[in-house]
Amino acid sequence: MKAFGVLLRRELALAWGRGGGPLLALTFYACVVVLLPMASGRAPERLAAIAPGIAWLALALAALLSLERLFERDYEDGTLELLALGPAPLEAVAIAKCLAQWLATGAPLALAAPVAALMLGAELKVMPLLVLCSLVGGLAFAFLGGMGAALALGSKRGGLLVAVIVLPLFAPPVIFGAGALDGYMSGLSWTGGLMLMLAYCAGAVALTPLAMGAACRNALD
Amino acid sequence: MDPRHPLDFLTNPERFMAFSRWAAPLLGGLSAIAGVLGLVLTFLVPEDYQQGDTVRMMFIHIPAASISLFIYVCLGIASFLALVFRQALADLAAQACAPIGAVYTVLALVTGALWGKPMWGAWWVWDARLTSVLVLLLFYLGYMALRGALDDEQKAARAAAILALVGLINLPIVKFSVEWWNTLHQGASTFGAKRGDGLPAIYAWPALLMGLAYLGAFGSLWLVRIRALIWRRKARSLAMKLAEGAR
Numbered sequence: 001m002k003a004f005g006v007l008l009r010r011e012l013a014l015a016w017g018r019g020g021g022p023l024l025a026l027t028f029y030a031c032v033v034v035l036l037p038m039a040s041g042r043a044p045e046r047l048a049a050i051a052p053g054i055a056w057l058a059l060a061l062a063a064l065l066s067l068e069r070l071f072e073r074d075y076e077d078g079t080l081e082l083l084a085l086g087p088a089p090l091e092a093v094a095i096a097k098c099l100a101q102w103l104a105t106g107a108p109l110a111l112a113a114p115v116a117a118l119m120l121g122a123e124l125k126v127m128p129l130l131v132l133c134s135l136v137g138g139l140a141f142a143f144l145g146g147m148g149a150a151l152a153l154g155s156k157r158g159g160l161l162v163a164v165i166v167l168p169l170f171a172p173p174v175i176f177g178a179g180a181l182d183g184y185m186s187g188l189s190w191t192g193g194l195m196l197m198l199a200y201c202a203g204a205v206a207l208t209p210l211a212m213g214a215a216c217r218n219a220l221d
Numbered sequence: 222m223d224p225r226h227p228l229d230f231l232t233n234p235e236r237f238m239a240f241s242r243w244a245a246p247l248l249g250g251l252s253a254i255a256g257v258l259g260l261v262l263t264f265l266v267p268e269d270y271q272q273g274d275t276v277r278m279m280f281i282h283i284p285a286a287s288i289s290l291f292i293y294v295c296l297g298i299a300s301f302l303a304l305v306f307r308q309a310l311a312d313l314a315a316q317a318c319a320p321i322g323a324v325y326t327v328l329a330l331v332t333g334a335l336w337g338k339p340m341w342g343a344w345w346v347w348d349a350r351l352t353s354v355l356v357l358l359l360f361y362l363g364y365m366a367l368r369g370a371l372d373d374e375q376k377a378a379r380a381a382a383i384l385a386l387v388g389l390i391n392l393p394i395v396k397f398s399v400e401w402w403n404t405l406h407q408g409a410s411t412f413g414a415k416r417g418d419g420l421p422a423i424y425a426w427p428a429l430l431m432g433l434a435y436l437g438a439f440g441s442l443w444l445v446r447i448r449a450l451i452w453r454r455k456a457r458s459l460a461m462k463l464a465e466g467a468r
Contacts, residue, residue, distance in 0.1 A: 147387065151380045155370035164366050165384060168359040169391055172398035179402065196401070200394065207390070211383050218379045 003088040004096055011100030014073075022108035025066040029109055032058040033116040044121050051120035052130055052181040055113045059134055060141055060170050066105045067145035068159045070097055071216065075153050081220055094212035095205075098146040106138030122185075129184050133177040133197065140173045140201040143208045150212040153219035173200050232310055234451055245444035252437025259430030266423055278336035280427045284435040286329035286354060292322035292439060293357060296364070297389035300382035310447070312378045313454075315385065316368065317446035321439060323361040329354055349400040356395050360388045 015021055036054055037047060074080040083093050113134045114127040122130075148166035155161055180193030230236040263280045296318050302311035333351065334344045345351065367384055371377035 151367060151384055152370065153380075154373070154376060155367075156372075157370055161366055161370050164359075165363045168356050168363060168395075169387070171356050172391075172394050175398045175402045196398070208387075211387055214383055215380055218376055218383070221376065 003086065004092050007083075007088060007093055007096035008100055011097050012104060015100055015104035022105045025062045025105040025109055026112055028065060029058055029062040029112060029116065032061065033119065036120070048121035048123075051117045051122035052126055052185065053178050054120060055117040055122070055130065056133065056137070056177055056181065057174065058116070059109050059113055059138065060174060062109055063106055063138055063141040064145050064163055064166060064170075065159070067101060067142070067149050068162050070101060070146055070149040071153055072149065075216075075219060080216060084216070084220055089213065090216045091209040091213035094146060094150065094209045094216065098142045098208075098212075101146065102139050102142040106142050107135065110134035110138050126181060126185055129181060129190070129194075133180060133194065136194075136197055136201050137173050137177045140197070140204045141170065143204045144169045147208040147211050147215070150215035150219075153215065173197055173204075176200060232308055234310060237310060238448065238451065241444040241448055245441050245448070248437045248444070249441035252434045252441060255430045255437060256434035259427050259434055262427035262430060266427060275336060275339045276424070278332060279424070280431045282329065282332040282336055283428060284432040285325050285332060286350075287432070288435045288439055289322055289325035289329050289354070289357060291436075292318055292325060293360065293389070293392065295443075296322060296385050300385035300389075304379060304382040304386070312382070313447050313450045314443070315382060316378070317450055318439075318443050319361055319364050319368070321442050321446065323358060323365065325435070325439065326354060326358040326361060330358065349396075349402060352402075353396045353399045356399070357392065360392070364388070 033055070036058075040046065040050070071080065074083065084090055086093075088096075110131055113130050117127065117130055118124070145162070145166050148162040148169075151165060152161045176193045176197035178193075180190045180197065182188075183190035183193060230240040259280060263277050266277070268276065296315050299311045299315035299318065302308045303315055330351075333354075337346065338344050364381055364385055368377050368381040371380060
């Protein structure tokens, strides 16, 4: 447990220290949100209809793009091998990495999501749910993305490969989150979507560390 | 008594080559016969009272869709055997079946679009089944991309196997989520359909024959591709030996 705390602190320090922490992901998020009205037209009623969904999808993309180097950095300079020899199992290392990633970029992005949705014209009453969905979904995105990053270790074309592996896995949480938001906006039941997303997130947090540990061990062989 | 495992012909490359040597053409031949009979029946069955002539699309569409899913299950099982039991042949089997599965999935999507245009008035709708088959295609493509991106063959094999297993767990969830999302595609009408909703016998025969034809074609192509991969490995190790000898 102590080792886990140390690892988590290390990962957080790395995430904040290099590239200004969440700033890069937030800027990317802002870029997507700015480009959207340019692409789809700025009619308020049209934007308002898709605002929460777009805020939600851009979040998934931003979460994904910042994940790409999660393991690669430690793999290239040999840190990962030392971590594998350390007291904490590689699964715990993976959990610490994903958790730190979520704290450093997922949570700030979730707090930025209402601002983006507001600018696109979403109603104010949907914001608490949007933050909640973004926090929970961000956790699932971080763990699934971390798995993609671990599987792609050692390949020469990291970013695109991770996206191709991971984006199909994002389908269920994206659907559940958007379903909850949509249901809430149109006054229908929305708890079902939220519950399903919580369940998916719990499953991802529980199971992907096993895959990440196996993938790291495979890359280190 | 033969001390060997009864399934030895699937794990021992020598015996696999001997087995697939006759099994591949046999499956291909059976598939061709079933396919010809199925196609003949396809054009002999009466028109549907609602769908008219386009009902004949069913016989080339449904088998492609169901077998594309079946191939993913094969991929998952082969990956499991390769990852857990370190079966070299199972790994080759997984590698060999992914592109075939992708092609079957594309076939299902294309025939579905061609059937959807006259029936629903649209090439593509974002309905539950269509979307989940599209995600299945993305799973195949992701598997192939990961496998191709890593230089070390053994590492690529294991990473891809992990991904295939993750996909196998995820596929039912994707299916469920997409169904929860929305549905327009008709429910199943072959197995487990409500009484009275099922396929009439006159349509069941061509559907069954075409299903067997697609299945046999998959089996035959799979064996042929595994054989090709074994030969490629043999050729490579021979080339290595030659290079060492020349030194």
